[in-house]
Amino acid sequence: DEGGGLCPQEDEGGPAAAPGGSPPPALTPALALTVFAAALGSLGFGFNIGVINAPQKLLEGEYNATWAQRWGSPPPPQTLSLLWALSVAIFSVGGMGTALAGGAVAERLGRKGALLASNGLAVVGGALMGGAKLGPTYILIILGRFIVGAYSGLVSVLVPLYVGEVAPLRLRGALGTLHQLGIVIGILVAQVLGLRALLGTPRAWPALFGAGLLPAALQLLLLPLCPESPRFLLARGQRGRARRVLLAFPAELGRGPAPKVGLLELCRSRRYRQPLIVTLGLQLAQQLSGINAIFYYSTSIFEGAGLQDPAVGTIGTGVVNVVATVVLVERAGRRVLQLLGLLGMMGCATTLLGGPFWGAVALASALAFVGFFAVGPGPLPWFVGSELFPPGPRAAALGLAGLLNWASNTAVAMAFPAMQGFWGDFGEGLAVAMAFPAMQVPKNLGILGIWGFLGFFGIFFGGFWVILGDFPVIIG
Template sequence: MALQECHPTAVLLTSVLAAVLGSLQVGYHTGNVNAPAKIMEQFFNETMRDRHNQTISDHSLTLLWSLSVSIKDFGALLGSLGVKHLADSLGRRNSILVVNCLSVVGACLMVISKAIRAFETLILGRLLFGLFCGLVMSLNPLYIQEVSPTSLRGAFATLNQVAFASGILLGMVSGLETVLGTVDRWDMMLSLSLIPALAQYLILPFCPESPRYLLINKGQESKADAALLKLRGNRDVVLAELEEMKGEAAHTQPRVSICQFLKKRSYRLPIVIVLFVNLASQLSGFNAVINYSTTIFQASFDQAKYLTLGVGAVNVTFTLVAFFLMEKAGRRRLLLIGFICIALCSLLMTVVDSVLHLVPQMGTLQVLLVFCLISAYELGPGPISWFLAGELFDQPGRPIGMAFSSMLNWGGKFVLALLFPPVLKLIGGYTYLLFMVLAVIGFVFTWFQLPETKGRTFDEIAEEFRGKDFLPLHNKNCFNTFT
């Protein structure tokens, strides 16, 4: 049944914006360690000298700093394992509120590390914050997609990436020496994520729980009706959407275990799609550029930290472009454009890096290519990789699908953050050829396997795959797979 067009209400917008405050925190602690890296490495060295009267070797310091940066992503990988349990037992909104405490505790540990002269506390704080990242970057799109109308689902889910990119830019700005990235103030810089964390505690409790969770998971139709009415503000729209949710509930079982998730025929293709799209997105170079852009630019420019701000600005700009294009161009087209542009940029970056020592003026082209790679990533692979699983799986499988997606995303980030510096030292610019290959794989797989989900209800999308379980497809012809 086609659902009526729905205009966003104040309650819906507040709910979405309150949820993405968590993504803002994640982005902030992704971008704020880039510019002041040398200052924080100096803190590590001074701490070791105070304790043992000796400094850390350059090689060991590089590995220790790589661990400090990547431990957040490793924590996020672990945190992803808890998404299903929290989302199904506490609900989508309440889970976001509960995991927010990990952000608060992690930030506090990072802040006090300087006062107690213990870099281990900073690493532990980033690990705890990483647990928060793995949970909230799945719970946020899960909640946003389930409270949003079908016509705005992809665009609103993209706001999660907009907030993430905005947080990265804010982190980059705060990390500058002219702001808070100094020997005296870097601990204050790490504390600023507490502001959106506390704001979320003040706003989100007044937002409705996911109506789909209330009806399909909990069987509470009256509460689902009340939540939908707050979110939509139109009784006719509410009745139509309730009927759609009841239709989905009739086709699904209340809960799915991990074993059932892996064995269910209708989940097999979505699992493979999520696997390839997410790994291609996260291993295609974006995360290396975001974490180490200052290092990349230092070979050609003295003020590399300010060029890094350009990376952050381009990052935010093109997430906003994706927000406006998501419901017009569709997921599939934006992914294809993004992957092929990333592959081309990576190839050209290899060429530029190989001749940079002969033609230093090529440094400007290198910066331009980095900006283009960032743009291509945020146009499609970046935002879509975070919420695609939420569209491909039905209600019982959605939390596990989002957890699986989050594990792939954070696992890819962890691998790149940990290995990019030593691999770059080992093979230089040829590292970008590896990124090119992965982007090409993502393009090819998207072209042949990914159906378009734009404008389709959750039940219509699930029906495309339900035939794999030999169940009747009531509206088989209405699903336009490859437009």
């Protein structure tokens, strides 16, 4: 069947019963350990997003000193701004370079094996940044950021893929949210450690960057204790080993090995077109909302708003992000959460149209913006792909979704310094999203195309999609 609609369950089968015929427990110790060990990668990912924000002034001073030592005079302001923008955005470039490869790496090494191997990049990148004072600071920071970005690009694909395949159907949404929860906790930890009272000092900032090694080290210790994904084992024809994994895991197992679907076949096939559009559209909506501009540049945002201590606003956004992400996705439909989040973000962003940030309004709007993001547009894109695709095309679909996420992330990171005074334009783009009527497509799946634009350039930037129908869930 090459017609429209969502992927059929051609090779999935129903839930596998536990040995003895009784239903498996909801959350076993083995499953809890496995999901926690996998989410440590998400924690490292989030830490590397947030760590660059708090020490901005310290690093700019180091860049000045390094440049002056090498070239005989401090860099022009434009050069310093460029170096800083590159230090921020190169992280996304690294992620974009490896996200598409994440699916292929997972197919070659296994889900667990690929996660273990990715930690090598975290160790190298963290060591370069932690030792940046020993050499040309801006070169080592930029190179280290690129490498940890490459690590994070792999993690952004591998963690949702692994968790989605070991989680039982009834817990897939809740456990899938742990990837986003790990990211936001990592961001918050980086923001707290970056305070001047802790590691945000001229002498201690290298330790701040080196702290990103800790989640990778802990994952290297715990992940070998966890089993491989039973669905990956099934795809390799190791059905007996997959069944043994299910003795400790309450996951569902299909009837037989799923045929592998490559990237080109995925993009050409009409069978996968609608779930692919949904998966890619959610990733675009997440990034083009402008959320990472807050995480990357909140210090300069709140300084421009006249906030006496920008760290208060930065820490506040992190706390709100963590608290709001704890809302269980399983208690409300995907459609409701996505639309509620986007509508709330639109309202927060449009309050800033027509003028600059100022004081309490900037802080309140930023906190509410982050809170609405964490309700739906934040966590949903990371696990919906695992729900919509069967095992065959799942790795390729999540890899392509990761590439699109990182590409739009890079664009926002590079564009925001130039358009900081025009933050409300993100709100205009979100408003357009909410104004369009839904298109009815087969199997009651509605998709909505909109153009979000960066107003500083006065051009349309990209399209993203909003789900207007409940998500069917693939078993397997």
